[in-house]
Amino acid sequence: MTDEAPYRIAIIGAGPRGLSVYERLVALASAKGPEALAQRPLEIHLVDPYPPGPGIVWRTDQDPNLLMNTTIGEQTVFPDPSCRVSPDSTGPDMGTWYRERGGTADPASTFGSRALYGEYLEWSYEHIRTSAPAHVTTIHHPQRATAIVEPAGIDPAGAEVRDRTQLVRLTDTTTIAADAVVLAVGHIPSELTDERAAFARFARSGRLTYLPPGLPAEAPVDRLAPGERVIFRGFGLNYFDLQSMLTVGRGGRFEPREPARAGSTDTRDAGDNGDNGNDGNDASGSGAAPGALVYIPSGREPILVPSSRRGVPYRSKPITPAHPLADHRLRAFTPENVARLAGPEEPLLFNDQLWPLILADLRHAWYSALARSEPQAFATDPGRVTEALAEGVDRHLSRRAAAEVRESDHRPGRLTSASPAWSAIEREVLADPSRALDLHELLRPLEGARFASRSGGHGSLTEWMLDFLRADLAAAHLGPERSPEKALFAVLWAARAYLKELVAAGRIARESFVAEVRGWFEDFVSGICDGPPPQRYAELIALTEAGLVEFVGPEVRITTSRADEQAVFRAVSPAVDALVTASALVDAASPANQVRYAADPLISGMLERGQLAVATHEDSSGRVQPLSGIAVAGPSHRTVDEHGRVHPHRYCLSIQLSAVQLGLAITANPGRRAQSLVDAHRIAEDVLASARS
Numbered sequence: 001m002t003d004e005a006p007y008r009i010a011i012i013g014a015g016p017r018g019l020s021v022y023e024r025l026v027a028l029a030s031a032k033g034p035e036a037l038a039q040r041p042l043e044i045h046l047v048d049p050y051p052p053g054p055g056i057v058w059r060t061d062q063d064p065n066l067l068m069n070t071t072i073g074e075q076t077v078f079p080d081p082s083c084r085v086s087p088d089s090t091g092p093d094m095g096t097w098y099r100e101r102g103g104t105a106d107p108a109s110t111f112g113s114r115a116l117y118g119e120y121l122e123w124s125y126e127h128i129r130t131s132a133p134a135h136v137t138t139i140h141h142p143q144r145a146t147a148i149v150e151p152a153g154i155d156p157a158g159a160e161v162r163d164r165t166q167l168v169r170l171t172d173t174t175t176i177a178a179d180a181v182v183l184a185v186g187h188i189p190s191e192l193t194d195e196r197a198a199f200a201r202f203a204r205s206g207r208l209t210y211l212p213p214g215l216p217a218e219a220p221v222d223r224l225a226p227g228e229r230v231i232f233r234g235f236g237l238n239y240f241d242l243q244s245m246l247t248v249g250r251g252g253r254f255e256p257r258e259p260a261r262a263g264s265t266d267t268r269d270a271g272d273n274g275d276n277g278n279d280g281n282d283a284s285g286s287g288a289a290p291g292a293l294v295y296i297p298s299g300r301e302p303i304l305v306p307s308s309r310r311g312v313p314y315r316s317k318p319i320t321p322a323h324p325l326a327d328h329r330l331r332a333f334t335p336e337n338v339a340r341l342a343g344p345e346e347p348l349l350f351n352d353q354l355w356p357l358i359l360a361d362l363r364h365a366w367y368s369a370l371a372r373s374e375p376q377a378f379a380t381d382p383g384r385v386t387e388a389l390a391e392g393v394d395r396h397l398s399r400r401a402a403a404e405v406r407e408s409d410h411r412p413g414r415l416t417s418a419s420p421a422w423s424a425i426e427r428e429v430l431a432d433p434s435r436a437l438d439l440h441e442l443l444r445p446l447e448g449a450r451f452a453s454r455s456g457g458h459g460s461l462t463e464w465m466l467d468f469l470r471a472d473l474a475a476a477h478l479g480p481e482r483s484p485e486k487a488l489f490a491v492l493w494a495a496r497a498y499l500k501e502l503v504a505a506g507r508i509a510r511e512s513f514v515a516e517v518r519g520w521f522e523d524f525v526s527g528i529c530d531g532p533p534p535q536r537y538a539e540l541i542a543l544t545e546a547g548l549v550e551f552v553g554p555e556v557r558i559t560t561s562r563a564d565e566q567a568v569f570r571a572v573s574p575a576v577d578a579l580v581t582a583s584a585l586v587d588a589a590s591p592a593n594q595v596r597y598a599a600d601p602l603i604s605g606m607l608e609r610g611q612l613a614v615a616t617h618e619d620s621s622g623r624v625q626p627l628s629g630i631a632v633a634g635p636s637h638r639t640v641d642e643h644g645r646v647h648p649h650r651y652c653l654s655i656q657l658s659a660v661q662l663g664l665a666i667t668a669n670p671g672r673r674a675q676s677l678v679d680a681h682r683i684a685e686d687v688l689a690s691a692r693s
Contacts, residue, residue, distance in 0.1 A: 004040055006043040006137065007040055007179050008043045008045065008180075009043070009178060010166070010180070012047045012145045012183055012185060013184035013186055014046040014050075014052035014055060014125075014140070015050075015053070015054070015184070015186045016055070016667060017184040017680070018048070018052075018186075018653075020668065020680035021182050021653055022044060022046065023077060023078065023680070025042065025684045025687065026129075026136060027087050027684075028087075028688055029135070029136050029688065030133045040135070040692065041137070042691065043139065044137065045141060045168075045176050045178065046139070046141065047145045047168065047176070049142050049144055052122075053121035053123075053125035054121045054122055055121075056218075057186065058118035059114075059118055060122060061115070062115050063115075063217060065244040065249055066241050066245070067111045067112070067532075067533060067536075068112055068114055068117055069530070070111070071108060071325055072098050072103070073107030073670070074667070074669050075093065075667050076094060076668050076674065076677075077091060077093075078091035082671050084673065085678060090128075091128070093670035094107070095108070097123065098112070098120070106324055108326075111533040141170060141176065144171045146171055146601045146602055146605070147601070147605050147606075148166050148167065148168055148181060148602070148606065148611065149169065150166050150611075152164075164180075165177050165179065166178045166650065179649060179690070180687045180691075181649065182652070183603075183650070183651065183652045183654060184653050185600065186654055187590070188591070188598055189214070189591055190213070190591040191598075192212055196213075196587060198560075199587075202560045203585070205567070208569065208583050208585075209224060209583065210569075211223070211584075211587060213238075214591065216242050221242065221249075224246065226250075226300045226301060227301075228302045228303065228583055228584055229581070229582040229583065230246075230304060230305060230584040230586055231305045231558065231580065231582045231584070231586070232305060232306045232586050233307060233558055234307075234587065235306040235311075235312065236308075236313065236589070237530075237532060238588040243304060243306075243539070243540065244536075244539070246301055247295070247548070250300040250301055252295060252296060252300075252301060253295075253296050254296075254539055255293065256292070256293060257292035258292075290474070291473060291476075291534055292473075294545070294546075295542040297546060301548050302584070303549075304543065304548060304549045304550070305571065305580055305582060306549070306551065307552035307553075309555060310444055311446040311554030311573065312446060312465070314526060314527050314529075315472055317476065317489065317529075317533055317534065318475065318478075318483065319533065319534070320476065320534060322479065328365075328480070328490035328491060328494040329494075332358070332360040332389070332393045333354065333361050333495050333498060337393070337397060338353075338507075341353045341354075347507065348502065348509060348512070349512045350521065354502075356396045357393065358491070360396075361495065362488055363385065363389055364386065367385040367386075368386075369480065369483055370435055372481065373484070378429060379428075379431035380429050384429050388422075439524075442485065443524065445468065446575060447554060449554070450574075450575055450576075451464065451575055453576070454551070454553075454578050454580070461551050461576055462551060466541060466545070469537055469540060469541050469544075473534055473538055473541065476534040477534065489529055496525050496529065497663075497672060499521075499662060511619055514619075514625070515619070517662065518662075552572075552573050553573025554574075556573050558571050558585065559572075561581075567583075568582060569582050569583070593655055595628060595629055595656050603656070607630075611639075611647075612630050612641065612642075613630065613641055613642045614629075614631065615630060615631040628658045629656045629657055629658035629659035629660065630652060630659070632652055635679075635682050636651055636685075637657060637679060637682075638651055639652055649687075649690060653679055657679075
């Protein structure tokens, strides 16, 4: 140790992203030999009111019925050789950790509880902290950061060490003096929109209940009374978490429709609570659908009314014990083909150049799975599809090189409809036209539908929804090899990962990223890839059969009653004439990832003072469009202020990077060159280089 003053680093936010930066700082500070970046004393301050590692989202004391939306095997804190950083393999991924602590379920097919992931993060923090060398000191401040003050101002060219100080103010009125600051704040609250603020006022005046967007684990669901009808605005993952809290969380239970086969794997230690039923193929001879459940109510449940623009939830994931998550080899959307389209310095256009390759992979996967499961759907040899796709990809690669894409060739907008030429091939090959791949229909199956009644048997919306949910659950248990619908999941899961690499490398043209990747493709992928585990679909079916769930339909519109009427919330869809009324409305959407609407005192205050700037994009017409994230510069994501100055000692690693990266809500996956871990390494290298200098 030396008598040199410590280099002080403040990491604001100690959830998974802040933990990644902390891990890299410790790992690099521990490195020996000529490659070591810093042997100077380091003082690392972790600022988070919640425990380092889990943070607020992954708290270990939350309801154990709340599940991760990814499997145990898909999480890691520690870089492995795929990340191509050094040092690597400084700790285990979650699957290894889970097995080492005695877990018996397959990490590749088990959706663990959120609390279990929190335990892994908590363990990882302690592992990192206790492995730190003697010259690294860690201090956790269980407070929120409210402001950053810079007495000496900003010198983009760098300044003497004594002038770099950033004063981080905390909620307990104390101040941390830091030489470098990393913003890793994660999901932050958003200001209520005018509409949501009006809902809140209406609820107060009418003595109704309105719960704004937020984390389900933090929602005051005790305000929702048994037997009360509750409209949910949103039909995504937050809804399914709330569904669990309001059913099994209130004493109800799910049971297999038929007894599970003997010897099935017990995954209760992984957060399944023993109520997930038969998650494999039914072997009882009873004919019960795989994974089918019945619900035994406690009598304390409200009536759940989920609603959304599409009217249906995202498709369930096809990950079960019989079909664990596996790598899918893309055939057309490959680095080799992308290299044929453009040189390493040429920007790529998503709609014109990349989407046709992804679409070819989707069609190949769909028709390959269809040939295996429904050969009678074909009028001729299914190999004709493969031949046509190969020919089409070759033509595309020869015609769509960057130098040949003209402005008149550009195809803006959502590209999910088949071309006439491809439709002709499908007519030639298929005996059953209903089995042609229709991406639009897949994403919006209720578009234009009309129902005589909301519930009540044949021809009702409820009957249609049950058929839809059962079919998707059955497809999930068939797996990507035999279900055409779930084969698309495997393709898009792999394609999104590769596209994320291209975006991070700056290969996608800016306007194409904003208008096409963000404009439509991201939502398209989410509809097929980001749905709940199959268990949640089975539970939704069982709750509907038990009379505890009602559906609104597509294009839902939520309003309030008039002043001269009894105070209620109203939900209406063009698919059904009847209104749904309720005394409670829950906004089950995640807080908007729009930094300019941040309700966090630190981020909103820094924006107001000009210390941060909202990222913008100027399109070809000269119109300047604000983006969702903050402006950053360079591979280490240094923040940029309102005057365009790059801060030399402030960094960002969080979903606030959404203006320059894709898939930021996805955790670091082992063996996949996790971008968040690569970014954390670059930030740590930059910070320690400054400490050394």
